[in-house]
Amino acid sequence: MGKNQKTGVGRALVKQHNQQSKENGRLQKKKVLESFTEISDIDAIIEQAEHPQQPLFSTPHRPINLDLSSGIGKNEMTLEEMRKQQKREEALHASSLRVPRRPPWRAHMSVEELGDNERQAFLIWRRSLARLEENENLVLTPFEKNLDIWRQLWRVVERSDLLVMVVDSRDPLFYRCPDLEAYAREVDEHKRTLLLVNKADLLPASVREKWVEYFHAHNILYIFWSAKAASAAVEGKMFRSPLEADDSGKNNNPDTEIYDRDELLARLQSEAEEIVEMRRNSSSDTRPSNIHSSGENLAGSSSSNNVIVGFVGYPNVGKSSTINALVGKKRTGVTSTPGKTKHFQTLIISNKLTVCDCPGLVFPSFSSSRYRMIACGVLPIDRMTEHREAVQVVADKVPRHVIEEIYKISLPKPKPYEPQSRPPLASELLRAYCASRRYVTASGLPDETRAARQILKDYIDGKLPHYEMPPAMSNVELYSVNLHGSVSSRTEDVDGKLAPDFEQVLDDLNSFDMANGLVSNEVTIKKADASHNHHRKPQRKKDRSQRTENNDADGMPVVRFLQKPINTSYVKV
Numbered sequence: 347m348g349k350n351q352k353t354g355v356g357r358a359l360v361k362q363h364n365q366q367s368k369e370n371g372r373l374q375k376k377k378v379l380e381s382f383t384e385i386s387d388i389d390a391i392i393e394q395a396e397h398p399q400q401p402l403f404s405t406p407h408r409p410i411n412l413d414l415s416s417g418i419g420k421n422e423m424t425l426e427e428m429r430k431q432q433k434r435e436e437a438l439h440a441s442s443l444r445v446p447r448r449p450p451w452r453a454h455m456s457v458e459e460l461g462d463n464e465r466q467a468f469l470i471w472r473r474s475l476a477r478l479e480e481n482e483n484l485v486l487t488p489f490e491k492n493l494d495i496w497r498q499l500w501r502v503v504e505r506s507d508l509l510v511m512v513v514d515s516r517d518p519l520f521y522r523c524p525d526l527e528a529y530a531r532e533v534d535e536h537k538r539t540l541l542l543v544n545k546a547d548l549l550p551a552s553v554r555e556k557w558v559e560y561f562h563a564h565n566i567l568y569i570f571w572s573a574k575a576a577s578a579a580v581e582g583k584m585f586r587s588p589l590e591a592d593d594s595g596k597n598n599n600p601d602t603e604i605y606d607r608d609e610l611l612a613r614l615q616s617e618a619e620e621i622v623e624m625r626r627n628s629s630s631d632t633r634p635s636n637i638h639s640s641g642e643n644l645a646g647s648s649s650s651n652n653v654i655v656g657f658v659g660y661p662n663v664g665k666s667s668t669i670n671a672l673v674g675k676k677r678t679g680v681t682s683t684p685g686k687t688k689h690f691q692t693l694i695i696s697n698k699l700t701v702c703d704c705p706g707l708v709f710p711s712f713s714s715s716r717y718r719m720i721a722c723g724v725l726p727i728d729r730m731t732e733h734r735e736a737v738q739v740v741a742d743k744v745p746r747h748v749i750e751e752i753y754k755i756s757l758p759k760p761k762p763y764e765p766q767s768r769p770p771l772a773s774e775l776l777r778a779y780c781a782s783r784r785y786v787t788a789s790g791l792p793d794e795t796r797a798a799r800q801i802l803k804d805y806i807d808g809k810l811p812h813y814e815m816p817p818a819m820s821n822v823e824l825y826s827v828n829l830h831g832s833v834s835s836r837t838e839d840v841d842g843k844l845a846p847d848f849e850q851v852l853d854d855l856n857s858f859d860m861a862n863g864l865v866s867n868e869v870t871i872k873k874a875d876a877s878h879n880h881h882r883k884p885q886r887k888k889d890r891s892q893r894t895e896n897n898d899a900d901g902m903p904v905v906r907f908l909q910k911p912i913n914t915s916y917v918k919v
């Protein structure tokens with residue numbers, strides 16, 4: 347169904363939404379659906395004023411505290427202890443991180459009654475999340491707060507036989523929402539969710555293999571997919587993945603294969619048909635009786651031979667690109683700006699398969715900082731005010747020498763007394779980038795904002811390579827991943843940091859003292875002589891040569907990742 351046609355459930359829903367708002371006298375001009383992730387408390391209070399029967403917050407709301415270090419002095423906990431406590435609390439409250447449920451409804455309900463019920467249920471949901479925020483060990487990150495966007499999701503979940511959760515292959519678990527899978531099963535126990543691991547062209551085969559193990563171990567239905575590669579194939583264009591040359595010949599595991607368009611269509615159809623078949627064969631209708639409706643088919647499309655597959659996921663993961671590749675031409679807008687898709691669209695692929703594209707949604711989650719969400723592409727770069735924090739996410743993830751190689755820049759080395767493995771600081775990266783590109787503001791200062799935008803764009807688009815490994819890997823397992831994707835594992839008893847070189851620190855402090863007239867040259871020279879007599883320097887040189895060894899046998903640059911217990915953090919050594 348084309349964009350210009352004046353039919354379609356999505357269009358009808360938008361029309362109904364706008365009509366309803368007009369009738370309520372709250373809308374003077376046409377309201378465009380907009381994502382609210384940064385809604386402030388004042389908006390919440392206005393919302394509350396409109397619906398006073400349902401208080402939003404149980405106690406006065408406190409602002410989100412993203413600074414983990416700020417509480418150290420207060421309760422005399424170390425940063426590490428605080429992190430551990432936070433993880434414990436997160437695990438304890440994980441089940442409270444729910445997506446809002448659509449309240450029970452029936453076909454004979456009036457539009458007003460339906461709307462009121464939905465608003466009430468939504469406010470209760472927001473209040474439950476606000477309560478979580480009152481726990482000072484929990485950090486709830488920005489999530490979608492526009493009821494109308496959630497309504498779109500409800501419709502897609504209800505209509506679909508198979509739900510496809512599109513995720514970015516570089517960090518699949520960050521984009522996965524297990525509670526949405528649970529919600530789909532609540533709506534109809536036969537509905538299933540498939541993880542479409544998109545942008546797989548940016549993930550080396552060896553890393554895909556590790557994820558296959560994880561998906562199998564956790565019983566997750568998955569498909570590796572590249573909407574970009576599939577779109578190029580549809581348009582008859584050549585697509586060269588940055589990893590292609592290195593992956594060729596190494597990928598013997600069929601489970602790591604990236605599906606092409608026809609394979610994906612066939613698999614989606616067969617999975618959805620299986621669900622419909624199971625539903626038909628099931629003796630009793632297990633759907634909760636209070637969510638039945640006569641007008642809408644909650645159990646997907648079981649009444650006809652046509653199966654419906656709904657695409658859901660965070661903004662910018664590639665839902666629209668996927669739909670375009672499946673449909674075979676451009677039907678939905680694709681851009682690197684998250685939140686482009688505002689209304690779900692229904693597209694008929696064949697007389698047996700229909701797909702539904704839902705707007706991208708930021709699901710509630712714990713402790714992913716706003717900067718990380720910007721770096722992951724789910725919050726728009728345009729809304730970024732703290733560019734250094736967001737760029738630090740990039741600097742922490744992409745190995746130093748890879749950044750240097752890709753940008754052809756030289757980053758300042760860590761000071762001798764600093765851990766040599768420490769990632770570059772955002773300020774160092776931004777300044778080096780600005781200097782190399784001559785990015786200067788009108789006042790003559792480095793134009794860090796412009797540089798930050800470009801660096802983040804490169805990170806999101808895959809020009810700066812990065813990816814996460816599955817969390818099950820032990821924290822003592824050290825992965826050597828070269829730029830071309832091969833992973834070798836070995837164990838080392840390091841925690842990602844090199845032992846401080848005390849002698850070097852002393853030397854450095856000496857230079858500092860000398861420069862500031864705090865110590866005489868004589869004393870310093872004596873110390874230097876003493877250390878020389880103890881043969882410490884040659885030892886140090888040897889250590890350094892071991893440290894800087896970052897080429898493999900083929901002369902390829904090697905990046906080493908140390909897996910930490912928490913999925914998303916790697917420490918480069």
Ligand SMILES: Nc1nc2c(ncn2[C@@H]2O[C@H](COP(=O)(O)OP(=O)(O)OP(=O)(O)O)[C@@H](O)[C@H]2O)c(=O)[nH]1
Pocket residue numbers: 544545546547548571572573574575660661662663664665666667668679680681682683684685686687704705706707807808
């Ligand atoms: N490398 C690579 N990039 C992709 C792939 N699929 C999508 N992209 C890029 O990811 C960005 C977002 O793609 P969209 O299809 O607009 O994402 P979306 O999920 O529909 O986004 P919303 O409209 O915000 O919900 C675009 O810049 C795409 O070019 C892929 O398979 N590989």
